[in-house]
Amino acid sequence: MTTSFRLPDLGEGVHEAEILAVAVSAGQEVKEGDLILEVETDKAAVEIPSPVTGKVTEIHVQPGDIAKVGDVLITFTTTGKTDQPTPEPDTAEKTSVPPKEEPVQPAAAGSETAHKRPVPASPSTRRLARELGVDLHMVTPTGSSGVVTAEDVRQFAAGGGTSIPEQPDQTAEIPPPHQEKPSSYLPAETLPDFSMFGVIERQPFRSIRRATANRMTASWSQIPHVNCQDMVDISKLEEFRQRHKDEIRSAGGRLTMTVFALKAVATALKAFPHFNASLDLANQEIIIKKYFNIGIAVDTEHGLMVPVIRDVDRKSIKELSVQLHDLISRARDRKLSREEMIGGSFTITNAGAIGGSHFSAIINHPEIAILGLGQGRMQPAVVTDAEGNHQIVPRLLMPIVLCFDHRVADGADAIRFMQVIINALQDPDELLITMI
Amino acid sequence: MVMGDMVMTVDLVVIGSGPGGYGAAFRAADLGLDVALIDPRPRPGGVCLHEGCIPSKTFLFLAELILDSRRAGKMGLRFSEPEIDLIAMQNWKNEVIDNMADGLVSLSSRRGVQLIKGTAQFENSTTVRLEGSEISRLKFKHAIIATGSVPLVFPGTHPTSDSRIMSSTGALNLKDIPEKMLIIGGGYVGLELGTVYAALGSKIWLAEVQDRLLPGVDQDLVQPLKRQLTELFEDIYLQTRITSLTERDDGVDVDLETPDGKQSHHFKRVLVAMGRKPVSYGLGLENTGVKVNDKGFIEVDDQQRTTVPNIFAVGDVAGGMMLAHTATREGRIAAEVIAGKTSAFDVRAIPAVVYTDPQIAWCGLTEREAKAKNIEVVVEKFPWKYSGRANTMGATDGLTKILADPVDGRILGIGITGRETEGLIAEGVLAIEMGALAEDMALSLHPHPTLSETEGEAAEIFMGSPTHMLPKKKN
Numbered sequence: 001m002t003t004s005f006r007l008p009d010l011g012e013g014v015h016e017a018e019i020l021a022v023a024v025s026a027g028q029e030v031k032e033g034d035l036i037l038e039v040e041t042d043k044a045a046v047e048i049p050s051p052v053t054g055k056v057t058e059i060h061v062q063p064g065d066i067a068k069v070g071d072v073l074i075t076f077t078t079t080g081k082t083d084q085p086t087p088e089p090d091t092a093e094k095t096s097v098p099p100k101e102e103p104v105q106p107a108a109a110g111s112e113t114a115h116k117r118p119v120p121a122s123p124s125t126r127r128l129a130r131e132l133g134v135d136l137h138m139v140t141p142t143g144s145s146g147v148v149t150a151e152d153v154r155q156f157a158a159g160g161g162t163s164i165p166e167q168p169d170q171t172a173e174i175p176p177p178h179q180e181k182p183s184s185y186l187p188a189e190t191l192p193d194f195s196m197f198g199v200i201e202r203q204p205f206r207s208i209r210r211a212t213a214n215r216m217t218a219s220w221s222q223i224p225h226v227n228c229q230d231m232v233d234i235s236k237l238e239e240f241r242q243r244h245k246d247e248i249r250s251a252g253g254r255l256t257m258t259v260f261a262l263k264a265v266a267t268a269l270k271a272f273p274h275f276n277a278s279l280d281l282a283n284q285e286i287i288i289k290k291y292f293n294i295g296i297a298v299d300t301e302h303g304l305m306v307p308v309i310r311d312v313d314r315k316s317i318k319e320l321s322v323q324l325h326d327l328i329s330r331a332r333d334r335k336l337s338r339e340e341m342i343g344g345s346f347t348i349t350n351a352g353a354i355g356g357s358h359f360s361a362i363i364n365h366p367e368i369a370i371l372g373l374g375q376g377r378m379q380p381a382v383v384t385d386a387e388g389n390h391q392i393v394p395r396l397l398m399p400i401v402l403c404f405d406h407r408v409a410d411g412a413d414a415i416r417f418m419q420v421i422i423n424a425l426q427d428p429d430e431l432l433i434t435m436i
Numbered sequence: 437m438v439m440g441d442m443v444m445t446v447d448l449v450v451i452g453s454g455p456g457g458y459g460a461a462f463r464a465a466d467l468g469l470d471v472a473l474i475d476p477r478p479r480p481g482g483v484c485l486h487e488g489c490i491p492s493k494t495f496l497f498l499a500e501l502i503l504d505s506r507r508a509g510k511m512g513l514r515f516s517e518p519e520i521d522l523i524a525m526q527n528w529k530n531e532v533i534d535n536m537a538d539g540l541v542s543l544s545s546r547r548g549v550q551l552i553k554g555t556a557q558f559e560n561s562t563t564v565r566l567e568g569s570e571i572s573r574l575k576f577k578h579a580i581i582a583t584g585s586v587p588l589v590f591p592g593t594h595p596t597s598d599s600r601i602m603s604s605t606g607a608l609n610l611k612d613i614p615e616k617m618l619i620i621g622g623g624y625v626g627l628e629l630g631t632v633y634a635a636l637g638s639k640i641w642l643a644e645v646q647d648r649l650l651p652g653v654d655q656d657l658v659q660p661l662k663r664q665l666t667e668l669f670e671d672i673y674l675q676t677r678i679t680s681l682t683e684r685d686d687g688v689d690v691d692l693e694t695p696d697g698k699q700s701h702h703f704k705r706v707l708v709a710m711g712r713k714p715v716s717y718g719l720g721l722e723n724t725g726v727k728v729n730d731k732g733f734i735e736v737d738d739q740q741r742t743t744v745p746n747i748f749a750v751g752d753v754a755g756g757m758m759l760a761h762t763a764t765r766e767g768r769i770a771a772e773v774i775a776g777k778t779s780a781f782d783v784r785a786i787p788a789v790v791y792t793d794p795q796i797a798w799c800g801l802t803e804r805e806a807k808a809k810n811i812e813v814v815v816e817k818f819p820w821k822y823s824g825r826a827n828t829m830g831a832t833d834g835l836t837k838i839l840a841d842p843v844d845g846r847i848l849g850i851g852i853t854g855r856e857t858e859g860l861i862a863e864g865v866l867a868i869e870m871g872a873l874a875e876d877m878a879l880s881l882h883p884h885p886t887l888s889e890t891e892g893e894a895a896e897i898f899m900g901s902p903t904h905m906l907p908k909k910k911n
Contacts, residue, residue, distance in 0.1 A: 117841070118784060
């Protein structure tokens with residue numbers, strides 16, 4: 001019998017993946033569990049094992065292709081059982097992505113399926129789609145046998161923002177269920193022919209670059225951002241850091257400003273829960289998170305990645321230093337799993353290591369706020385002593401910025417929130433006292 | 437007491453307190469709106485409660501008891517002829533109605549919905565004038581028109597409550613059990629009331645202008661009913677026109693034109709059940725800009741909004757299948773939209789039930805509709821003669837059929853004829869709304885022995901192996 005291997009649902013609203021490598025060739029015999037493909041989703045590379053034992057009859061993709069969930073990637077011929085689908089292989093230990101297999105669907109007879117069928121979805125999902133302004137025809141279904149789930153709709157709304165109205169002249173044959181355009185919210189614009197003006201090079205816009213573009217567009221267009229800025233005197237903290245950094249290094253960590261910021265942010269989030277929240281428009285509710293999982297934006301040669309450190313409030317400075325260093329190292333080696341990049345409730349982006357002063361950050365939707373750190377630099381500062389005398393002295397000053405969602409939080413709270421962070425970073429004693 | 441020109445202002449005025457109107461009013465009140473509900477009847481419920489669904493089903497329940505007791509004779513249980521006390525039956529019906537109507541009054545007052553007895557006419561798109569009420573004018577931000585429908589009258593007749601030419605309303609007053617009665621119209625109202633009167637002892641003739649009973653329903657579902665009615669009724673005239681109705685003191689003279697020629701008959705009573713027309717007249721709609729189509733239905737969009745943005749219409753007056761449950765849903769949607777929600781009518785499986793003996797129920801796509809719209813479907817039928825439960829009840833003349841998408845096996849429609857299909861259809865409704873496959877229904881375990889198994893078995897036919905039928909030969 002013939003078995004088609006389709007791109008399985010990779011979870012977390014991943015609708016498509018780029019084919020990085022094809023490990024088999026047509027005619028090759030494979031055993032169940034053999035590596036057949038390597039694909040890359042938004043932020044993680046995934047190795048896909050063969051779901052069956054048999055012969056590769058056809059490979060429908062090549063490296064560089066973008067495949068959507070449900071697309072046929074490879075066709076196999078298997079022997080033996082002919083009247084029932086091969087049972088799902090137990091791949092739990094081999095990969096985090098259980099491959100699904102389905103018998104080849106009979107091709108829809110073109111002319112007879114000319115009418116547009118309703119998209120299978122439960123009434124509550126349809127109501128949600130209406131509320132979020134999502135056209136169900138545009139959503140890639142992940143439910144059993146092509147049912148669009150509420151989660152699919154939410155993901156689409158979060159990623160897409162607005163749905164693309166179906167063109168009336170393209171209803172003749174709708175190949176269900178994957179009509180979503182890549183980067184659906186980045187409208188293609190007509191560009192001039194730049195080569196008229198000089199030499200150009202075209203690079204693919206894929207993978208992490210595209211995922212970043214999509215997420216940033218969605219966040220920037222949906223969230224009314226407000227940007228607050230301040231300076232923190234980190235002279236004392238820097239002394240503290242210098243005193244302890246070797247000890248941390250010997251434990252396998254790196255004591256950076258980000259580690260202190262993690263702790264300071266956790267303290268501030270506890271005091272101002274609205275910054276540790278998400279806005280649930282569908283239910284008209286604000287979701288307050290009682291956990292403190294903080295994402296750290298990491299610059300890598302492959303693009304921006306945001307690993308998440310869980311339960312920051314319950315970890316020591318040393319633990320955080322070690323874990324953060326590990327996550328950053330693995331991010332740069334592309335060894336992070338998807339699970340390590342989800343579930344954040346707040347994000348910190350530290351540009352200070354490279355340079356930079358004040359900047360405007362984009363919120364990592366569906367979070368509510370993001371904290372940016374600039375480079376600490378020695379600068380003249382006015383210091384007032386106990387007698388009220390002013391004096392200009394060189395101090396190490398670090399710019400910080402807080403960008404927040406004005407739908408959920410207001411400016412006054414943001415300033416107070418920043419003040420908690422400033423106080424903690426200005427004075428290591430304060431940081432130690434408040435972090436418990 | 438002189439009230440003068442008393443004007444009241446509300447967020448929402450709902451005109452008509454049937455299932456569409458009170459559904460809208462209650463939902464709006466729950467969403468925090470200040471609501472007035474206007475109806476000439478003192479208590480909510482509309483036609484459905486006072487002269488439609490509820491009284492007819494009260495009597496149909498009794499009719500079913502009579503017919504069942506007759507069938508029991510064949511199973512060795514013989515009853516003597518029932519004693520029919522019309523006064524007691526009317527009292528019982530009124531008791532049922534009172535109970536429900538009082539409940540609606542209480543639900544209204546506890547929700548803060550103001551019930552106003554009277555009739556309303558639009559002066560413009562923000563004011564109605566009231567008649568028969570203490571309040572003379574009502575200003576509103578939004579209005580929902582839920583004025584329903586009334587039975588069509590036979591042309592040239594002017595029936596009063598004493599007439600021998602009756603509408604369904606008159607027939608449900610059950611003044612007597614006429615020895616001979618003609619029913620004009622083979623739709624569900626005629627068939628249901630014909631069943632009531634036949635069970636109570638009337639001899640029933642039925643005339644239908646088309647060539648079939650229940651013209652909108654798939655005919656394979658109608659066949660078992662037709663077989664029963666052929667026994668229960670004296671005669672069924674199809675493709676027959678009534679050319680004249682003349683009311684006499686002792687009955688009605690009727691001239692018919694059948695395919696075989698003209699006939700004249702005399703009946704004690706005639707029930708005119710030719711359909712219903714929307715009450716879109718007499719409301720002052722001309723003062724608002726609300727558009728009414730050539731059949732008298734108010735034009736609305738899928739949010740029940742008329743051509744005037746703050747005026748909505750729901751239920752029979754807005755067209756559609758003229759069913760109480762769709763009216764209620766439409767009313768709730770209108771209320772939600774008025775309260776700022778994004779609701780819309782996107783029901784995929786509207787259920788309909790004909791409460792005859794046997795009952796017919798269906799939802800979603802019908803074969804007729806699939807054909808008309810050129811939608812490709814696979815249809816599988818499970819005859820009830822294979823159902824154990826149907827056999828125990830002597831109710832084997834029934835059928836359960838499923839329409840599914842030939843590509844993926846998704847259930848698109850269900851039709852059932854037989855006993856108690858009013859309850860059986862709910863499984864089909866949920867299956868279609870949830871996007872279930874025939875396989876899902878086949879794999880859902882149905883209790884044995886029940887009539888619901890017929891749905892599981894019909895679904896199993898799709899899977900190629902029903903338990904109590906032989907699988908089809910593969911081509």
